[in-house]
Amino acid sequence: KEKIEFTTEQQALMRVITDAYNKHQIPQDVTKKLLQDQYSTEENFLLLTEMATSQVQVLVEFTKNIPGFLSLDREDQIALLKGSAVEAMFLRSAQALNKKMPIGHTEVLEERIHKSGISEEFIKPMFNFYKSIGELHMVLEEQALLTTITILTPDRPYVKDQPAVERLQENVLDLLRKMCVLHHPQEPQYFARLLGRLTELRTLSHYHAEMLASWKVNNHKFTPLLCEIWDVQ
Ligand SMILES: O=C1N(Cc2ccc(-c3nnn[nH]3)cc2)c2ccc(Br)cc2C12CCN(S(=O)(=O)c1cccs1)CC2
Numbered sequence: 001k002e003k004i005e006f007t008t009e010q011q012a013l014m015r016v017i018t019d020a021y022n023k024h025q026i027p028q029d030v031t032k033k034l035l036q037d038q039y040s041t042e043e044n045f046l047l048l049t050e051m052a053t054s055q056v057q058v059l060v061e062f063t064k065n066i067p068g069f070l071s072l073d074r075e076d077q078i079a080l081l082k083g084s085a086v087e088a089m090f091l092r093s094a095q096a097l098n099k100k101m102p103i104g105h106t107e108v109l110e111e112r113i114h115k116s117g118i119s120e121e122f123i124k125p126m127f128n129f130y131k132s133i134g135e136l137h138m139v140l141e142e143q144a145l146l147t148t149i150t151i152l153t154p155d156r157p158y159v160k161d162q163p164a165v166e167r168l169q170e171n172v173l174d175l176l177r178k179m180c181v182l183h184h185p186q187e188p189q190y191f192a193r194l195l196g197r198l199t200e201l202r203t204l205s206h207y208h209a210e211m212l213a214s215w216k217v218n219n220h221k222f223t224p225l226l227c228e229i230w231d232v233q
Pocket of ligand 1 (some may be wrong): 025031050090093097113126127
């Protein structure tokens with residue numbers, strides 16, 4: 001049985017990232033609205049838009065707490081945020097929807113997504129991802145680290161100093177690998193399975209880009225923040 005040792009730096013990194021992940025959550029009033037009475041397709045879409053806007057705000061605040069992020073080149077900070085916004089939002093949303101909720105809440109939320117005008121071709125991979133995240137039973141630290149790894153992806157478009165991002169991401173990958181051995185000692189492949197989800201996230205973000213184009217055509221309105229981060233004109 002491998003003895004897992006964390007360096008002092010790794011313990012500090014784990015604490016900062018987990019605290020930040022816990023601190024920045026979607027306000028209850030926004031999620032509560034999703035649970036209220038029946039809405040039309042348009043109203044559901046608007047609610048999901050409101051949620052997504054909240055998710056982006058939470059993402060920006062969380063990212064600012066990632067050790068080393070604010071020391072990166074400012075334009076690279078923007079490139080990392082824009083490049084990871086959709087993936088981080090889907091990861092965060094899947095993790096949130098997999099949380100234990102009062103009886104019937106999860107079904108109501110799932111129904112809302114089904115009845116929001118999102119086309120079936122996108123709904124299917126989205127729900128597959130959501131269920132595959134649920135099956136992993138990630139502990140909170142793993143969720144926070146995986147979200148951080150998504151944000152610190154060096155090969156996003158327009159990132160100039162990729163080695164600087166790689167160095168930050170490598171520290172978090174090392175930490176996640178150890179956390180996986182610690183929390184899932186019976187599953188030596190668990191760490192690899194987590195990283196496999198990141199590949200699925202990239203596919204989802206390609207679907208999302210296509211959906212944006214079709215939503216634009218159907219004249220769906222987005223908030224200024226979403227237009228900014230999703231490059232919607
Ligand atoms: O809204 C979603 N939800 C519901 C949701 C999201 C967050 C929380 C939550 N609670 N606490 N913290 N977060 C709860 C439920 C959800 C759940 C799982 C996956 Br996979 C994905 C999603 C989306 C993400 C955004 N898209 S979107 O396509 O970008 C789009 C934008 C505008 C209109 S449609 C829709 C699906």
